[in-house]
Amino acid sequence: MKFGIVVFPGSWSERDMHYAVSDVLGYQAEYIWHRETSINGFDAVLLPGGFSYGDHLRCGAIAAHSPVMGAIKDFANNGGFVFGSCNGFQILCESGLLPGALIRNDHLSFRCAPGTLRVETTATPFTSQYADGDVVAMPISHGEGNFQADDETLAMLEAEGRVIFRYVDDQNQATLEANPNGSLNNIAGITNEQGNVLGMMPHPERACEPLLGSSDGNPLWQSIAATVDAGKP
């Protein structure tokens, strides 16, 4: 199992992702520089959090047009697993690999806090190692995580079971209070139609050890690895 972790100028979760998948879980991981135009030899590609290209214009807007994204689109279109969190999610939306948009948090401030998420489905390559209905702890850290989409897209995402993570309170209710940024339907993470691209605002790589408060992010990487292993002859 080999993860490729993309590095844009201004990314800052790439080392944390490397730590979580490699140091904690023992998978292979390598960085991919944003100027690369082809990517080979990776089983999954991770887009990290941060402020790629300073998030000038809009969050993720410039990164979406960076040289490496062409290769990543091809990789995704050929069924490769692509995961983005935080700025990575924003880049996936900006590049059209995921629907919708992430706008300024409704309270207009950056928010770094523990997050409580419900795993809405385990029938994805990213969540197979969770149990159905699991409520997991993964922190958030963003200023623009407010997920918005038109009514039709939103209805489609819900109907097709493509909302993978939802912000809930400690009673497992998707309440207004549990929503840290104003996202529609408390959406924290979604997949594309084929189910091989996942974007989410919370940081699974920060939930990698009990010492740091949670290791609930680990099953996400383990799910990708299990899916990849299952697909190999």
Place this chain on the structure above:
Amino acid sequence: MPPISQELLDEVALSRAEYEAIVDRLGREPNPLEIGLFGALWSEHCGYKHTKALLRTLPNTSDRLLVAPGAENAGVVDIGDGYAVAFKIESHNHPSAVEPYEGAATGIGGIVRDILAMGARPMALMNSLRFGPPTDDRQRYLLNGVVSGISGYGNCIGVPNVGGEIVFDDSYAGNPLVNAMCVGIIKDAKIMSASADAPGDLIILVGAKTGRDGIHGASGLASRTFEEQAELRSTVQVGNPFLEKVLIEACLEAIQLPGVVGMQDCGAAGITSAAVEMAERSELGINIDVAKVHRRETEMSPYEVMLSESQERMILAVKPGHESQLFDLFEKWDLDAEIIGTFKPGNQVVISESKEQISSTPVVTLTDAPEYQFNSPKPNWLTELQNADLSALPDLDITPSQALLTLLASPNIASKHTIWRQYDHQVQNNTVIAPGGDAALLRIQGTNRALAVTTDCNGRLVYLNPRVGAAIAVAEACRNLSCVGAEPVALTDGLNFGNPETPDIQYQLQEAVAGMSKAATAFNIPVVSGNASLYNESPDTAVQPTPIIGALGVLENVQNHATSAFKDEGDTIILIGSNTPWAEPETLAGSEVLSILHDTTAGNPSLDLELETKVQSLTRSLIQQGIAKSAHDISQGGLAVAIVESAIQGNIGATIQHHDPITNWLPNLFGEPQSRIILTCNSTDTDRILRTAKQTNTPATQVGAVGGDQIRINNLINLSLQTVADTWLNAFERAASG
């Protein structure tokens, strides 16, 4: 030649006597560029004119010390397992008063580059902030601007901001304090020096293009009092955190390249101080060609180029022949880089524009700023304040429960979580204790170790007794480290004082440094770096003397740490440091309760350093053995507030019941004695802890138990956890939202 005008001298903040000393040393009148150079390098900010002599008296030795204080951009200490830590605190007070967002943002940027210059990866930030009351519109504007600046810049550069303190007092209303501390980590002792190796080494400037921003920042903003703030807005620099982030990564890669021998940040006084300080450290001369400096504005004069404080720039010293690999690296990161000069044999700083030489001055003439010594008497007003009788206060028409709720709602005590959550405090995956604890705790990846960091200073106590108050700042900072289980290993100090040309401020400075020195000696730890910000005054008043102490601690086994949160039903609550929980009237000196309920700041604080070190060492040992389940020191608001804070954080109640009667509830419950820590343990460990305390001659007493959903104190206070939590958690946001 007509004598130099007072106006020009004022512009660079040089006195006439200083100007005459310059003429004397040069043997001629300085030209306009040179006046600018001297103004910057002889500024309080760069030259430490009023503090150099005092700072030499601070303890500066330790087995752990790898880079001595003052030798480089920051001191470096060995923390074991092949790791070293560089850390430093720095002020950005006047820029933040003028332009709070950019002032605070560039304060972060500057201290991060100081740490980067040591070859360290920045791994934590903290801020120590002081404002006037948040009920005032302008203070809220400053607070919100500063917090947004810290959040906007700090979150972008991928360095966790793990908190600090925010304190409000009238004295800061005209002159807020915005100090930032950065901690960086170095593996395998690969420490960089801000110096060249030999003549011929190249001076390479990398990063942002140079513009006209920040000119006279060091001399103008940092080195005099200012009344007409808006006029100085143009001397505040503008930050680009994206560029800073790229610069961090590029420089950390660059120092791995062969031939890169030295690194220095461009901070106050820009290229001038960076290059001249490098020349001094290298015992070499330098030639700089200002025409080579890449610029973002046209028609900049050599003066403007040399004194610009444009942010996000670093200078590297590179062996000739190795530059092309370095330029390739910077090209990869899309960074501009230019050779702007070379190191030369001798000791002259030669500045030219293309072929034309503009200035040639000996290095030492520029860097050897005058040193002012003073020994001012204790002011009479201070003796009067200290002698106030705190046992004879007028009666209050208020119950102890009401007093507690009032204190919990005080902006100085109420939870600041609504601020901390605007800072990314987790990036880099090391944060074990997040902002809001006694100290933040960050583990070192690949080891069992952790670093504890804190900043502390109670300016009221320093105001009432500069020597004891500053010693208390050191003691409290170390106490906060001990409360998470870490052993204090080094300090950094941010001296924030008023105008050092006045006797009362001189007295505060000399006494405070003496107090810091005494306390640091008692803890046997060095002060490895620091910063002096003087002239912090408004037309109304000087700020309270505020020597902010940043402290660094090491915890060898991160698994055995403590937090301030109460843990389990039935745990015993033990007070370490006293045989009775109830504080005496004199501990009301400078207390929050005296300020809030009696509108008074008076009394004479005291500190017993022998007791303090015993209390802390016992606490650390109990935490490291895994016996103490929580630890929290008594500070602002006294015992009652400390109990409530631990209860709210643990989401569980507590009952305090002690055989000693409460005779005077105001000081007994809310007095602020030093050297006291509240521990909890399994009830089965109670006797063991009390026995250990006795063996080490440390006073200790069982004061109650954790449990239930009420806060009860000896039948005097009985409040629901929900009531106190609602007040403590929400009061700050209510106050600060106007």
